[in-house]
């Protein structure tokens with residue numbers, strides 16, 4: 119761009135809902151400040167983005183979509199597999215990453231054609247740093263995680279405390295962090311177990327190296343939530359970072375909140391009608407994100423645990439029924455009949471932010487994906503933490519040990535995609551711990567205070583608002 123042109127920024131999210139959703143929000147935030155945003159994706163991922171930006175475009179924001187073909191078949195994947203949610207077994211992940219790496223050439227084509235002023239690209243595309251450098255375009259990295267977990271995994275790699283314990287279940291402290299954080303080797307992700315040479319570990323290594331050569335990092339978080347880690351990341355670890363979140367707060371009305379992500383399996387109207395009939399803070403919302411999958415035996419434990427807790431609930435189950443008569447053997451006999459009016463099961467996709475932000479919702483059982491965690495913080499609800507994979511165990515520690523706005527359900531082991539098993543008694547107990555009693559009240563008060571600060575952070579003059587401003591200014595002066 120030149121002095122007479124607005125900044126043009128390319129956004130390139132990884133093909134998973136947990137990466138695409140916050141990137142769309144981010145593009146909107148930039149567009150609200152007059153930036154022209156182009157989101158690059160593949161044909162089958164494009165509809166989700168166009169649905170989410172519909173309203174924004176009517177507001178006059180400049181957001182475009184560019185698509186490049188995803189080489190599923192060429193990389194040994196089934197036709198049409200363009201999103202992590204169509205990966206059905208862990209051994210497809212390698213091929214998926216291979217296909218993603220094959221996008222370099224068509225992506226460079228787009229860069230040479232449009233020559234944007236900046237590229238915000240996902241950590242899963244390490245090659246974008248060099249691709250952008252060829253055209254003298256600065257690349258910013260988006261991890262989609264918190265500053266706390268970026269610091270924690272970096273310190274784990276630097277000091278390797280997990281190699282000094284004698285068993286997988288013995289806890290250790292991650293050295294040199296602002297708080298004393300305890301973890302076990304069992305809770306570490308595959309990519310934090312530094313010795314193994316796997317495709318994924320290679321990719322993470324490339325990603326870290328590419329990050330060192332890139333312009334900086336944008337983070338979906340706000341300073342007040344984790345100021346010690348924002349400072350640590352910048353000053354101790356020496357990274358250039360801007361925190362501009364919670365990005366989900368850019369969705370202002372119910373319509374926008376309901377359009378976030380896939381087509382919801384319940385209408386906005388039905389959902390609000392159900393919630394409107396409930397008392398404030400009386401409903402617990404249960405959802406495990408867009409990737410985690412539980413076996414039927416686990417779903418059954420959740421059903422029994424929820425019923426035993428006596429709490430009203432909205433429970434999102436990713437398994438869908440093929441038709442109305444489909445028997446769901448895993449549901450306890452007569453469960454839905456007994457729960458009528460008391461519990462709502464959403465099969466498929468829920469309008470999560472719409473639900474969390476409703477005053478009837480008073481608790482959140484979450485897998486601790488960072489988006490969900492931050493959406494819970496922004497809604498001011500205490501959480502039951504049930505981490506499964508990725509960096510979710512770090513997020514659990516942040517919620518329970520640092521922010522003290524949640525209790526763990528007791529997951530011991532990191533597993534790729536399919537969860538460790540938790541008994542009904544533990545579910546009942548944890549749900550009641552965040553919904554009733556003095557401890558719940560205290561957690562709720564702390565969560566509500568954080569939600570207020572989150573809202574201020576993204577408003578004019580707030581910490582995230584200002585960080586976004588300085589980033590835009592810096593990029594602007596760079597190209598003038």
Ligand code: UDP
Nearest residue numbers: 136379407408409467468470487488489490
């Ligand atoms: N989400 C939603 N409805 C659902 C499931 C998920 O809207 O039924 C959204 C949720 O609000 C969040 C994202 O999908 O923005 C999931 O991201 P997260 O980081 O929490 O978890 P992941 O799916 O990456 O494991």
